[in-house]
Amino acid sequence: MTAPPSPQPTILIVEDDASIRDYLALGFGYEGFRVLHAASGSQALELFWREQPGVVVLDVGLPGLDGFAVLRAIRERSQVPAIMLTARDGVDDRIHGLQLGADDYLVKPFHFGELVARVQAILRRSQPEQGRALWYADLSLDTHLREATRGGRQLDLTPRATDLLAVLLRHPERALSKALLLDSVWGPEFMGDDNIVEVYVRQLRRALGEPELIQTVRGAGYALRLRA
Numbered sequence: 001m002t003a004p005p006s007p008q009p010t011i012l013i014v015e016d017d018a019s020i021r022d023y024l025a026l027g028f029g030y031e032g033f034r035v036l037h038a039a040s041g042s043q044a045l046e047l048f049w050r051e052q053p054g055v056v057v058l059d060v061g062l063p064g065l066d067g068f069a070v071l072r073a074i075r076e077r078s079q080v081p082a083i084m085l086t087a088r089d090g091v092d093d094r095i096h097g098l099q100l101g102a103d104d105y106l107v108k109p110f111h112f113g114e115l116v117a118r119v120q121a122i123l124r125r126s127q128p129e130q131g132r133a134l135w136y137a138d139l140s141l142d143t144h145l146r147e148a149t150r151g152g153r154q155l156d157l158t159p160r161a162t163d164l165l166a167v168l169l170r171h172p173e174r175a176l177s178k179a180l181l182l183d184s185v186w187g188p189e190f191m192g193d194d195n196i197v198e199v200y201v202r203q204l205r206r207a208l209g210e211p212e213l214i215q216t217v218r219g220a221g222y223a224l225r226l227r228a
């Protein structure tokens with residue numbers, strides 16, 4: 001059986017020049033992407049947190065919050081693939097963008113075909129995370145299929161519990177604070193109490209069974225580790 005072709009991800013295009021923005025939105029739409037677009041930095045961030053796009057194309061020269069400021073804000077919480085568009089051919093701009101965590105940049109004017117190729121390339125580079133098995137001891141999670149097993153036994157987990165397990169598996173044996181877990185799993189816009197973390201840790205512990213794999217580290221949070 002062959003897997004169905006994976007759909008193109010959602011792309012966020014941030015560009016204040018309406019003609020370029022419309023042109024890119026149309027072009028990426030033709031390429032099969034779901035397209036979101038923003039004309040300002042603040043609009044871009046609002047859309048970003050709400051829609052969680054799979055890739056971002058970001059113009060440097062924006063009124064108000066510029067492309068660098070937008071990227072900096074995104075990078076505080078997300079490793080989404082990002083490509084910067086710069087009108088200036090200045091080496092400083094490119095270095096600055098890459099230092100802030102841009103995956104690539106393109107100098108205007110550029111060819112649409114080149115931008116699509118660059119976007120596909122950074123998406124391919126960011127793929128290994130997808131479909132990768134995370135594991136610790138006899139516990140494993142396929143992050144693509146979102147299936148977890150312990151000792152070969154399939155675990156019945158809610159989507160949030162699966163997300164929480166993924167975060168713990170990405171940082172095995174390290175104590176992770178409740179604040180960090182809350183932020184990673186429920187997102188920065190979550191308004192509720194961090195007691196939700198305890199509720200889900202309890203749920204996860206019940207599902208994982210014995211021997212205990214999620215340890216409470218006093219004053220520091222929780223750690224995925226086998227007790228020594």
Ligand code: CA
Nearest residue numbers: 016059061062
């Ligand atoms: Ca611009």
